Amino acid sequence: MIFFNPPDTSDEIIEFGRFDKNKKKLKVLVWNVYKGKRKEFKTEFLRHFSDCDLYILQEIVTTDELIETLSFDPNICWVLGSSFEYKHNKIKTGVAIGSRIPIENPKLIRGSESELLIWTPKVSLMVENKDLNLLIVSTHFVNFTTTNRFKFFLEELLEKIAHFQGKIILAGDFNTWNFKRWHQLTTGLKKSGLNHYKFQQDHRILRLDHLFFKDIQIASAQVLSGLNGSDHLPLVFEVEI
Template sequence: MVPFIVPAKEKVLLKIGEAPKLPLASSQFDIFVWNVYKGQKAHLFEQDFKRLGENKDFIFLQEALLDQRMPAMWRSDFSAYEWHLAQSFHYKKDLSSTGVAIGSKLTPLSVDFIRSKTRELFWLTPKLTLFSEYSFGEKKALFVCTHVLNFVTLKAFTSSLYEIAEKISHFDGPVVLAGDFNTWNFKRYMIMKSIFRELGLEHLDLEDDGRILKLDHVFVRGFDVVKAKVHHTIVSSDHFPLEITLKL
């Protein structure tokens, strides 16, 4: 029996919390990106997440888990944030769900998602990409949090990236695209860079990058990059967190 349920499209998006109705203090802001491994290393994960996520303006999560613990942490320790989650699937055993999320100190102008047309081999689960549009004074920017297909053919992987690129192509302004791209070989890595380069997105080289396997990436367009680094000593997930400071 399949242990999960894929929600209907109208039930994919979920909101937790409310951002204050205030603009950001400046045009420079911090973004935190992390595949949190569903918070499986519970106590250690919570310590790292609270410490590294503190005071960030935007938080991009992959493998976020809506269980009893993670949303409670969002509501208490990140109560000034508005969280939007695109749910990939629900576990039948306890109805908890997992997916990609963006937490922000701004209320988005719009939130949307795409679900990969192909599903993972063996698990048969889809992957999600979340699109949030924000206003920075007279400028609008698109923030995209993605978790790309892993156990699929190279053709299916490439097609899933084009699905993301096609939606981004309809937006003319500044863009941040970040998440877990599952680029575990050189072909995947080069295909990823090529597809998003066509949209004018710059792939960021990260400071302190001690990763042997580089699965997580950040692309930007229309921003100055102040800082982009990897927290390569963190062991509370199977992915290292990324921290980026951008300026409009």
């Protein structure tokens, strides 16, 4: 039994808030927030990440509670890209980008590959900052699939961003839980000119979440261990555009 509906194209992207001004040094959060289900999420999000300039999030849901948490600062523009809508309550889930710097031209990339058995789709969301010539992408790769389906999802994403001639931040949950997936991912992105940031200290057992970049500088980065607001640990980067 299918428990979800794909959103109409007219409401697959939701926007709220307003952006501030451009800056060339950005604090970036990358986090799969596990739908905000854990009781610690709101407190940890506001305590540790309220000063970020870019938020690249996965497993966002359009519940009143989570939207209220994201709306803590009116000078952040939020763009949510919906992968599907639950039939029973009309709540949407997907990926999001929050930004203090100007962003525009949001586009949702809906992968043709879906999860086996439950058939839910996965999506990527991209926005641009034209003054900085910067493309920002939040992605959540397919999980319960074959390596070939994983590769198809990657190729569809790369096809959409290949036209962009500028700086790129591509981050999210890539579901790289085995070597074959990791090899497919890094090989494909390297051919497209994107570099992977490797943490000097990374104690994660499963390294599913990553940041790839092109023509920007990573000044510092860390995996924040010890937080319990999600089943994924947050990644924080200081980048220079």
